[in-house]
Amino acid sequence: MNSLRIATISTALIFFLGIAAAYYVAKLPRLVKGVLDVVLTLPLVLPPTVVGYFLLRLLGPKRTIGLWFLNVFGLRLTMVWYSAIFASAVVAFPLMYRTARGAFESFDITLAQAGRTLGRSNTWIFWRVMMPCCKQGIIAGTVLSFARALGEYGATAMIAGYTPGKTATISTTVYQLWRTGDDEGAMAWVLINLAISAAVLLCVNMLEKKDRRPRRRAAPVSGEVE
């Protein structure tokens, strides 16, 4: 299940990168914020093939980063199974970044200020107050990113190619099977993809419900007057 592996790893990567980017960008002055925002969101609107092209230019074995990795670690960055991680991470990153930033911007800043006057470190405030308060946005961003990473095709096809059993993902497999006339094989993978996506969404819905239930149970104490 190369696809799941790739989507999971890239989502994990994006989770931290996207949140970190959102956290720091939200604090920047307006002009810098505007520019960075455009740069960080571009992969969302660019055709995936363009992203793939850029990645090849950067990571290809004869290009700067790719060459360096080859020399230092003896690792190829393209046309291997983990190449698709770069592709799906870059393409799905804006989804995480934007939803997380939206959540951080609607976060009540006085809560952070209160935490600081109480003597709490910024790290504590971030993990114990800010993240729980922005949970909805973060979860939504993660799910969207995962779904996008799972479905990534264009950039993946360019940077990882299609080697059955090695670099193939569900989306590239479906395309290859359909192209070679194996309609049933393609259908099988389509159904698998549907099942995975549906399962992910279902999990998230259940998580959200579970998260809300205990609060609801304790709620009916309204109308309490001192």
Next chain:
Amino acid sequence: MVLQVDIHKDFGKFRLDCSFEAESGQVTGLLGASGCGKSLTLKCIAGIEKPDRGRIVLDGKVLFDLEQHIDLPPQKRRVGYLFQNYALFPNMTVAQNIAAGVQDKAARKATVRRLISSFYLEGQEHKYPRQLSGGQQQRTALARILASGPEVLLLDEPFSALDSYLKWQVELELADILSAFSGPVLFVTHNRDEVQRLCQQVCVLDNGRSQAMMPVHELFEAPRTLSACLLSGCKNVSRAKARLDGRVEALDWGVILDPGQPLPEGLSHIGVRAHYIRPAEGPGPNILPCRVERVVENVFSTVVMLSTPGGNQGFSRLRIELEKARWAALAGREPLWLELPSNDILLLTGD
């Protein structure tokens, strides 16, 4: 313990120039209209905002000094800040919120238990902030602040988030808590009644500029500036011009008054509180003829809006408040003669 504040911050159109001292054992009010920089002052003291210039010293410890390049982070200032909306962490229960204020892990449980009982929060420990009443929220926030062992308390309009029927009770509770606190307390409000009931001294903040500190009774008996007079609730003010004979011409009222006291330098306005104005039988010193423009019935009293000889007809310049029966006896008189007793005339300067 003394908190000395002298800070300046420039926002282009708005400038904050605020300096005062607040001592232990008393509640110092910062009184001003909204947008005058009260909350900003508190935020600078807490270290949330950074002044452009100035000095903040707490009991000899410098919290901020531009020249010495000292700017302690909020975490190290030991300043307790009660936010207008209380800023309770919505994802934590009452107990967890209070525990968030305790740094010492070993003492955490005991401290939380002690504060929950002394702030009457038993039975609420496991509730979330939004399940609490406004008063309980405020007690939780105060408990959380005291848990962090602050040396100063800053209260930012602590009653503005409360329903009026809760306010009275919460105010009494707060007064008890404040009297038990040993350090200086700064109390920000735009409400003169809160100042009267909770504070011992008061500093008026007018459009970013702080005025001289005064005892609370002085604010109500003898305010010296126009802004202090207005904030103390005086509704009757007139532009004024000093005359060479020591009397004052009230330009908006069209009358020359004898204030019976020496005129201050820079006199610009005079004021008279509505309940000191007395109806008179006819002309005389400090008496002017007025025309009734509007009568507003309150629950227990009648407010009468009057135009004066100096003003245009139809435009009310004076306002008096009378018991209903007294007004009934006066109604219909035209003109209505009113005396502004010389002892009760407030002589005011611009700032």
